[in-house]
Amino acid sequence: MGKILLVDDDKATNFYNQIILKRNKVDYEIKVLENGLMAMEYIQGNTLPDFIFLDINMPVMDGFQFLKAYEGFLKGETNNTKIYVMMSVVLSLEKLQELENYKYVKVLNSKMLTNSQINKILKT
Template sequence: MSKILLVDDDTATNFYNKYILKKNNIDYEIITRDNGLSALEYIKNNSFPKYIFLDINMPIMDGIQFLEEAKKWAKEELEKVKVFVMMSVSLPEEKLKKLQTIQKIEILNKKVLTDMDINTIF
């Protein structure tokens, strides 16, 4: 079964995004992690997900660090993953450029998914 990885330090955000995915009958295994290090450990011990919904500002390991580390040891696998960066505040231009050099991403300027997002993505 294909997987979706939700990575956000806010438990309520992960809970809601998982709920909205299930409500829209997205037939993927949904895994949640609360920081980049935990997400990195998950993908090292399991297969890569098809989609990653990633917060940037998190404790322990942020989203940029997560992508940098994943790319170091699994560049080809990471390039097959669709990464959505979810944020409620704007990132400085240098961080956006850095993200784009690490991985092809799509920016969602919000922290929670909507039915319309689900219909567009899936």
């Protein structure tokens, strides 16, 4: 069984995303973490997850800070983790370009997962 990390400080979003993942019967362990620092601490002590759904705006360590720390943790090694940045705000062109520098990161324009996204991302 693989692993999914939901990294978001919004409890309602995490609750909803857990429910929709379970309703779609995905074969992954789902771990919920409230900020990037908690996610980094989890990753450092466990095997890398298959997927990370990452909010950008969080306290303690935001999504951009997490991505930089994650790259430092990998030390240039490749891995199969796919990271989906979930956004509920519009980012500046500069910030969007910064996200494009991470080859393994894709952007979702909503923090709430949908059935079609789950089918496209997790079941293919």
